[in-house]
Amino acid sequence: MTDASYQASIATGGIYVNGVTQGQASSQQANKTWRQSTAFSAALGQMIVTYVNADANDGQSTTTLVTNLSYAIRHLGQTKPFDSAFSAAIGGYPAGAVLADTTTPGVLWISTADNNTTTPGASGSSWTRMLASSDVVLRLTGTNTIGVENLGWDATDDVLVATDTGGAVHTVLPSAQRAITNGTATDFGDQKELNFYIGEISGSGTQISFPESFTALPTINLTPTSETGTNLAITVNVVKGSLTNSGVLVNINNGPATASTAGCGLWVRAFGAK
Known part of the structure; x- marks a missing residue:
């Protein structure tokens, strides 16, 4: 509102009936005062409308104004999704x-x-x-409270997941361990260890093939079980020069230089470069 329009609107009466005089505020001064007094209220009202979607007039209730304003401030403090x-x-x-x-x-x-x-x-x-x-770095899936826990990294959600597969014994298997035929394979950087069981093996120069090959000759450990159907002690030895990256030849013996004809079970451990 200009001075002219303001003065014209009150020319017929009021304190400005004779125009603006000394000691009385001009329309420009009055407008500035009104704007200053209402600017903060207008900003609060707009914030309430924007963030609470409520009537900024608040039904002329101070209590409602305070409530809506607190909602708006709390909304501003939230972490928002991408827009x-x-x-x-x-x-x-x-x-x-x-x-x-x-x-x-x-x-x-x-x-x-x-x-x-x-x-x-x-x-x-x-x-x-x-x-x-x-507290959400480790996520447990499954409903059992005991059993085998297979640990693996969820690349999509970037969390370590423990999946309960059930069972009577609570065991944690690292994600580096995986199943192979009749056993497990465990990775250690560029090395790996194979542990597997052969149910029955006998004779001299018998071939054992590793479930997975190595890139270099591995170290091996052979542990025989009791001879099938008897109580005779069993020994096992590697055929000289037979070890390769993929397997080995062994002799299963009833005693020194005596080949086993009944056979035995055999645990094989092989460790070497992947």
Whole structure:
């Protein structure tokens, strides 16, 4: 409102009936005072409308105003998910900005670049996935409270998952251990160990093939069980020069230089380069 229009609107009466005089506020001064007194209220009202979606007039109730304002402030304190429209409007999120995952509660994303308009989780995006708290680093799946726990890393969710497969004995198997024929294989960096069982083996120069080959000659350990159907002691020895990356020849003996005809069970341990 200009001075002229303000003065014209009150020319027929009021304190300005004779125009603006000394000691009385002009329309410009009055408007400035009104704007200053209402600016903060207008800002609060807009925040309530934007973040609470409630009537900013609050029914002329101070209590309702305080309640809605507290809701709006709490909303501002929340970690929000990615908003493509907002990202475009501000020219991208700054480095260090933290957003909530759009689907998984408790999972957060941190921006690794300024002016970041990429979508969190997208291929090649400039966001690093992180967890809201350490208590979800290990996720237990399954309903059993005891049994074999197979540990494995979930590359999608970046968590260590323990899957309960049941059983009477509670055992944790590292993800480096895997099943092979009649046994297990365990990886140790560029080395591995094979442990497997042969149910029955006998004779001289009998071939044992490893379930998995090595890239160099492994070390081996052979442990025979009792001879099949008897109580005779059994010994086993490696045929000289027969060890290869994929197997070995062995002699199963009833005694010194005496081949076993009944046979025995045999545990084989082989360790070497993968």
